[in-house]
Amino acid sequence: MKRWWVAGLALAALSMASAQTVVRLQGFGGNDTAIISSLVREVVNPALQKDNIRAEYQGVEGDYRAALLNALSAGTAADLFYVDIFWSEPLFASGRVEPLNRYFTQQELSVFNRNLLNAFTLRGNVYGLPKDFNTLAVQFNKDLFDEAKVPYPNQTDTWDTFKDKLKRVQAALKDVAGLCVVADHARFGAFAYATGWRPFNAQGRTVLDANFRRAFEWYTSLVKDGAGKYAQDLGEGWTGGCFGAERAAVAIEGAWIGGFLRDKAPNMRYGTTLIPLDPVTKQRGNFIFTVSWSMNAASRNKEAAAKVLRALTSPEAQNWILSRGLALPSRSALANSPIFQRPGKENELNRVVFQGSTSVGGAVLPFKFGSLDGGEWMRPINEALLAVITGKKSVDQALADAQAELNRLVR
Amino acid sequence: MAAQVMKPGRKLDERYLARQRWARAAWVYGAMLALAVFFIGPFYVAYLGSLKDNPLEWPFRYSFAQTQPKNWAAAWRLGQLGASNPWTGGFAPGANIPFQVSYFVEDGQEPQTPVVTVPTRRAGAGLGAIFDEVQAAQYARVSEVQEVGRRSAVVGGQPGQIVTYSFTIAYEGQGPRAPRLPLDIEAPRGQVYYSATLDPNRLERRGRVASWDSAAPGLLGYAFRNYVRVFNEARDPNTGASFFLRWTLNTFLVCVAVVLTTLLFASLAGYALARMYFPGKNYLFAFVVFTMTVPAQAIFISNYLVLRDLGLLSSLWGMVVWSAVGAGAVFIMKQFFESIPREIEEAALIDGASPITTFFRIIIPMATPALGALTILTFQGMWNEFFKAAVVLSGQQGNYTLPLGLSFFRNAYGVAGDWGLMLASAFLSMIPIIILFVVFQRYFVEGVSTSALKG
Numbered sequence: 128m129k130r131w132w133v134a135g136l137a138l139a140a141l142s143m144a145s146a147q148t149v150v151r152l153q154g155f156g157g158n159d160t161a162i163i164s165s166l167v168r169e170v171v172n173p174a175l176q177k178d179n180i181r182a183e184y185q186g187v188e189g190d191y192r193a194a195l196l197n198a199l200s201a202g203t204a205a206d207l208f209y210v211d212i213f214w215s216e217p218l219f220a221s222g223r224v225e226p227l228n229r230y231f232t233q234q235e236l237s238v239f240n241r242n243l244l245n246a247f248t249l250r251g252n253v254y255g256l257p258k259d260f261n262t263l264a265v266q267f268n269k270d271l272f273d274e275a276k277v278p279y280p281n282q283t284d285t286w287d288t289f290k291d292k293l294k295r296v297q298a299a300l301k302d303v304a305g306l307c308v309v310a311d312h313a314r315f316g317a318f319a320y321a322t323g324w325r326p327f328n329a330q331g332r333t334v335l336d337a338n339f340r341r342a343f344e345w346y347t348s349l350v351k352d353g354a355g356k357y358a359q360d361l362g363e364g365w366t367g368g369c370f371g372a373e374r375a376a377v378a379i380e381g382a383w384i385g386g387f388l389r390d391k392a393p394n395m396r397y398g399t400t401l402i403p404l405d406p407v408t409k410q411r412g413n414f415i416f417t418v419s420w421s422m423n424a425a426s427r428n429k430e431a432a433a434k435v436l437r438a439l440t441s442p443e444a445q446n447w448i449l450s451r452g453l454a455l456p457s458r459s460a461l462a463n464s465p466i467f468q469r470p471g472k473e474n475e476l477n478r479v480v481f482q483g484s485t486s487v488g489g490a491v492l493p494f495k496f497g498s499l500d501g502g503e504w505m506r507p508i509n510e511a512l513l514a515v516i517t518g519k520k521s522v523d524q525a526l527a528d529a530q531a532e533l534n535r536l537v538r
Numbered sequence: 539m540a541a542q543v544m545k546p547g548r549k550l551d552e553r554y555l556a557r558q559r560w561a562r563a564a565w566v567y568g569a570m571l572a573l574a575v576f577f578i579g580p581f582y583v584a585y586l587g588s589l590k591d592n593p594l595e596w597p598f599r600y601s602f603a604q605t606q607p608k609n610w611a612a613a614w615r616l617g618q619l620g621a622s623n624p625w626t627g628g629f630a631p632g633a634n635i636p637f638q639v640s641y642f643v644e645d646g647q648e649p650q651t652p653v654v655t656v657p658t659r660r661a662g663a664g665l666g667a668i669f670d671e672v673q674a675a676q677y678a679r680v681s682e683v684q685e686v687g688r689r690s691a692v693v694g695g696q697p698g699q700i701v702t703y704s705f706t707i708a709y710e711g712q713g714p715r716a717p718r719l720p721l722d723i724e725a726p727r728g729q730v731y732y733s734a735t736l737d738p739n740r741l742e743r744r745g746r747v748a749s750w751d752s753a754a755p756g757l758l759g760y761a762f763r764n765y766v767r768v769f770n771e772a773r774d775p776n777t778g779a780s781f782f783l784r785w786t787l788n789t790f791l792v793c794v795a796v797v798l799t800t801l802l803f804a805s806l807a808g809y810a811l812a813r814m815y816f817p818g819k820n821y822l823f824a825f826v827v828f829t830m831t832v833p834a835q836a837i838f839i840s841n842y843l844v845l846r847d848l849g850l851l852s853s854l855w856g857m858v859v860w861s862a863v864g865a866g867a868v869f870i871m872k873q874f875f876e877s878i879p880r881e882i883e884e885a886a887l888i889d890g891a892s893p894i895t896t897f898f899r900i901i902i903p904m905a906t907p908a909l910g911a912l913t914i915l916t917f918q919g920m921w922n923e924f925f926k927a928a929v930v931l932s933g934q935q936g937n938y939t940l941p942l943g944l945s946f947f948r949n950a951y952g953v954a955g956d957w958g959l960m961l962a963s964a965f966l967s968m969i970p971i972i973i974l975f976v977v978f979q980r981y982f983v984e985g986v987s988t989s990a991l992k993g
Contacts, residue, residue, distance in 0.1 A: 153933055157949040158663050160935060164775035165668045185933030188945040194932045201846050205933075270743050274727075362596040365954055372592060373744065383952035386662030390956070391592065393659055394722060394742040394749055453667065 148431045152184045152439075153195065153205035154418075158386075160186030162453050170447050171438040182435045199223045202425055206432040207439075210255050210421045212246050212493050213501040219247075219254040220498065225422040226252035230433035239440075242484055243457050246493035247419045255419025256440045259454035261381035262413045262483030262491065263317050265289075265403070266367075266476065269396040271376040275299035280377060282401040282487075286318070286345050289403040293354035296376045304356035306377050307369035308349050310513035312505040313414065313494065314366065314379050318342040320412030320490040321405035326504070327497055333504070333533045335526050341407070344522055347515040357516050371395075381416060382455060382480045385473045397472055399479040401487065411489030417457070455481050499536065507532035588764055588961035591739045591751075603737035604761045612736040613760035620719055620754025626766060627756030629674040629719040633709040635754055639723055639734040642691065644698040649688075652725040654680050654705055659720045659751075661771070663950040668775065674709075674716035681706045693730070700732055707753065717770075718752035718759070736760070764962035771959065772946055774936060782963065784936060785943035786970075788854055792939055793920040795858045800916045801909055803863035808871025809897055813883070823872070830865040838929055845930060854937055856930040861920060867912055874908035875901065914978050921971050940967040 154163060163184045171182050185205065187194045192214055198204035210218060218224060227236075236244060236253060243257035267280050275296040280289055293305025316326075322338035335343075349355035355375070363369045370378035371391040378384060379402070388395055402411050420439055422432050438444060445456035449466050452473050456464070462485075467478045484491055496504040511529040514520035520528070587593035589604040603609055617627030619635045643649045656678040661667050683705045691700045707719065723738075724747045725731070731741055731748050736755075738748035752759060759766055772781040811823050841860055842851075850856035878901065886896040902909070924941040931937050935946070944967060947959040 155949065156935070157946055158667065158952065161668045161773075161775050168776060186935060187932050188935075188938070188942055188948075189928050189932075194928070197842065197929070198932075201842055203846055203851055270746075274744060362594055368594065368954065372595070373742070380953070386667060387951040387954060389660065389662035390951075391662075392740070392742055393657070393720075394724075394747045396743065451668070 146179060148178075148180045148428050150180060150182045150207065150428060150432050150435045151205035152182055152207045152420075152435070153187060153198070154184065154209035155191050156186035156188035160184065162448065166439070166444055166447060170441075170444045171435060174438045174441070174443070175434060178431070178434055180431045180434055182438075199423070199425075204423050204425070206423055206426040206428060207420050207436055208423065209258065209418045210247070212415070212417045212419070212495045215247060215255070215419065215495060216249060216498050217500065219249045219252075223424050224254045225424040225426070225429065226254060227256065227422065227433075227436075228253055230422075230429070230436075231256075235437075238458050238460060240457050240459050240484060242415055242491060242493070243417055246415060246417060246495065247421075255421035256436060257457035258418050258420050258440070259445070259448065259457055260415055260417035260484060261383060261455060262415055262480050262488060263314065263379055263381055263402055264399050264476070264479045264483055265401065266370060266378045266380060266384060266397050266399050268370065268373065268376050269398055271296060271300060271303055271373070275376075279398060280400050280403070284400075284403040285406040285409075286403050287406050290345070290349065290352070290354045293349070293376065294352060297353055297355070300376075303373070304361065304369060304375045305353075306349060306355035306379070307358040307361060307363055307366045307375045308346070308355040308516060309358045309364075309366055310509055310516055312508045312512070315342070315346045315508075315512060317379075317402055317412045317414055318346055318405070320414075320492055321402075321408060321410045322412075323408055323410070323490070325492075327537070331497070331537070333537045335530050335533070340522070340526060342405070343511070343515075343526065347512060347522065350516050370397075382477050385452060385476050389473070397476075399472075399476045401479060401483060402489075404489075411487075413483045413488040413491045414494045415484055415491055416494045449477075452477065497537075503536060504533075507536070584961055585965060588958065588965055589761060590958065591763075593957040593961055603739070604763075606737065609737050610757055610761055613755050614757045616736060616754045617756025617759065620756075621715060623756055625756045625758050627718065627752055627754045627759045629678065629709055629716040629752075629754055631677075631709050631712050631715075633707070633754065635707045635719075636704065637707065637721075637735050637753060638686070638702055638704045639748065640700050640702040640732040641725055641729040642693045642698055642700050642732045643729050644696050647698075647728050649685075649699075649701040649729065650726050651683050651685065652703060652723050652729070654683055655722050655724075656680060656707065657720050657722050659718075663771070663956060669778075672714045672716045674719040677709050677711075677713045677716065678719065679708050679710060681708070693732070719750075719754045721750040721753040723748045739763075762962075764958035765966065768947075768959055768963045768966060772943070772963075781935060781938070781943065781946070782966070785938050785940050786967075788937060789921060789939040789941075789967075790970075792854055792857050792861075793917050796861045796920045797913050797916050799858065799862040800864065800867050801912060804867035804871045804912060805902065805905065805909065806897075807863070807868045808873075809875050809901065811868070811872045812875035826865045826868055830869070834925055838925075842929055850930075852931060852934040852937060854931070854939075857923075857926055857939070860926055860930065861923070864916075867916065870912055871905070871908060874905055878904060910978065914974065917974060918971055943967075 152163065152167070167182045167184050175182065191209070192211070195204065195208055210224070239257055243260055244253065247253060247255040247257065265280050269279065272279050276299065277292050277295045280292055296303065297305040319339050319342040322342050324336060324338040324342065326333055328334050350357050358364060358366065358369060361369050361374055365380070366375065366378040367380045367384045367387055369375035371388055388397065402413055404411055420436055422429065422436065426432055440457070442458060442461065445458055445461055446464070448454050449456050449461065449464060455477060462481060467474060467481065482488065495501060507529040511525035514525045515522055583598070586600065590602060614624045616635060618624040620633045621628030621630040639652065641649065641652065656675045658673045658675040683703050685701060686704045687702045688699050691698065727744065727746055731745060734748065736750065736753065739751045740749045741747070742749050751763065755763070769780045769782050773779060774781060811819065845851050845856045845860065848859070850859055882900060883896055886900050891899070922941060923939070927939045927942040931939065931942060944960065944963050947963055948955040950956040950959065
């Protein structure tokens with residue numbers, strides 16, 4: 128008799144499980160797997176229990192974009208997936224991503240940071256809700272500035288005063304660079320935007336004009352003038368690497384450096400301030416790095432996926448992530464979150480990076496380059512930066528070569 | 539019959555010949571040594587890097603805290619004191635850990651007692667950033683820091699004195715066991731860290747702060763910290779179980795399954811191509827050889843779609859089906875079977891054996907060297923297979939094989955990977971294949987000779 132009971136219960140449990148809708152989520156691997164899986168378990172799934180929906184996250188290791196395009200073309204992609212702003216536009220234009228306007232009212236959409244939402248809007252359609260975001264900020268090592276008796280970088284610094292401070296630190300402390308300079312548009316571009324230059328002019332062409340040149344000359348002069356060292360010469364690939372090892376006085380990174388420093392330099396006394404101002408325009412520039420949750424146009428459970436999407440970007444979910452110092456919330460209302468106002472170096476870092484996306488940040492552009500693949504578009508500029516920083520070409524020559532290459536790419 | 543004419547000149551005496559022999563031996567062994575250094579050198583450096591707190595440090599040091607036997611002994615003892623666990627250490631109720639630290643103070647400077655704290659440390663990446671581990675800081679009580687001795691010394695050409703301080707860290711009362719006991723000791727800038735019971739993991743803030751990941755680390759937790767982290771930080775977020783063992787097991791399963799299917803199919807196909815007569819046999823063989831020239835990348839889309847339709851994506855069986863047999867394996871077996879004399883099969887035929895019996899009872903036992911070689915080559919190839927794993931298993935972390943799992947550590951911090959974890963996990967994943975190679979290297983050599991010289 129008892130056995131029948133058990134069998135009956137098991138059957139009932141099975142039928143209940145089978146009635147549950149499973150919504151698959153796909154995104155970056157590594158740390159994101161840990162974060163989103165926990166978020167889904169602790170916040171999203173409990174909220175969706177009444178609808179009998181369960182979300183499951185799958186992190187993709189290696190080249191996420193290639194894996195996503197594969198899965199989309201083979202029809203095996205998840206119901207909801209990350210889309211990096213960097214290559215979002217060609218993907219949205221392909222018709223493989225579901226526009227979200229049908230599932231979300233204007234009012235629901237308006238709670239998100241406008242800059243971020245615009246970055247995922249194409250021809251009036253919203254193709255993704257911003258999951259979270261990052262901008263660039265200047266992190267500085269207080270001990271090194273104290274020791275060199277140089278005032279800390281602050282938000283009134285212009286390129287010139289900032290560079291001067293770096294030079295003085297590098298001169299005073301022989302074994303420390305001002306900044307680890309990287310030949311990468313993902314850092315340099317923020318300075319170029321401050322001059323008023325834009326990746327594409329009104330005709331849709333990329334023109335490396337006088338403004339661009341001014342930023343280019345300033346950025347590439349850092350190494351030559353003793354305000355920085357080329358990162359690869361110090362065996363590092365990013366500005367944060369040298370900074371964490373106390374071999375550079377400042378870094379130019381986003382909030383992601385927080386976790387790195389927590390592991391590699393837990394006692395470092397660092398502060399964060401905004402990117403310096405262009406002395407001519409008195410403007411700052413910045414990038415917005417962001418990732419959206421987007422819906423698969425071929426998904427079989429779009430309604431359920433929309434519910435999961437709502438839960439993933441709910442205030443509860445974003446607060447959960449923010450309180451752990453993992454990422455910055457994409458909802459404007461959370462700018463006033465008390466978490467940002469807490470003391471401590473990591474909270475300051477998050478606060479300043481968040482401010483970088485507001486009007487204080489100046490010319491803030493999403494990290495994407497029209498309908499082109501971002502990597503392709505940035506390559507000529509990165510090569511020009513590298514050639515000048517390492518002394519292989521003059522500024523004139525490097526810019527002429529980059530312009531020729533960009534003319535070929537941007538038609 | 540022309541008589542040999544001895545040229546006048548050097549006398550060919552024994553000593554000269556011996557010298558010649560020695561010189562030749564020296565050249566041969568010297569070249570071998572040079573090659574060994576050339577190939578082993580990078581491994582050795584990478585291995586040292588995997589033990590360091592900062593594998594990217596520059597200039598590269600060959601001698602550092604984790605390679606000092608003095609620290610091994612201290613880490614063992616401290617692990618024993620902290621949690622009665624000399625291997626991986628920890629901090630458990632009842633622990634009482636005496637600790638000493640010495641500073642060099644130049645003449646004319648007054649030594650100051652350093653500040654000792656047990657800080658709260660959360661991991662910056664991996665699951666540690668999500669789950670709150672038990673923090674030793676909540677339970678540790680640091681005694682007053684006492685100065686226990688001074689002696690004069692000259693360090694770096696500067697006269698001064700070495701001042702030693704001592705304190706204890708105790709876990710009083712009851713509570714949970716903390717996995718590690720972080721420790722920071724801060725001294726003013728002029729005081730130079732000289733030595734301690736256990737060398738610190740880092741000197742931070744321009745030498746002001748000596749920082750330990752754990753002051754009760756145990757031997758593995760100190761010398762092989764990155765290796766321990768590989769098991770701790772790659773975990774299933776839902777169950778908390780370590781991924782790394784799972785990945786190793788998955789890789790073994792796939793390798794064993796693929797070896798079995800390869801042995802079966804390659805020997806059957808190779809035998810058919812070597813011994814049977816059917817129209818178009820040579821064309822078929824030419825086609826098999828031709829498929830060896832097609833890179834996996836060229837046909838992966840069609841394979842991907844087939845696996846999708848079979849419902850094998852994201853499963854280990856998808857890997858097995860995709861790699862079940864390769865043209866190279868068929869080729870090796872065919873060449874080997876052709877080297878077996880036909881008379882043996884004729885004798886079996888006269889004795890009344892069917893072709894099946896002949897194949898399984900007579901030919902296969904004779905093909906052991908070729909099968910052994912094939913086993914090794916297939917196993918090794920599968921063990922290191924990244925491309926297929928990346929295509930088939932993407933998104934199912936529980937089903938990863940090791941090569942794909944290693945990339946898990948590549949973007950630990952979003953923009954940067956954790957090199958310590960990457961190097962340590964790469965070395966862990968190499969161990970089984972090295973053991974396999976050492977045990978079966980005879981077959982490797984034979985495998986190459988059977989496939990290349992015979993037939």
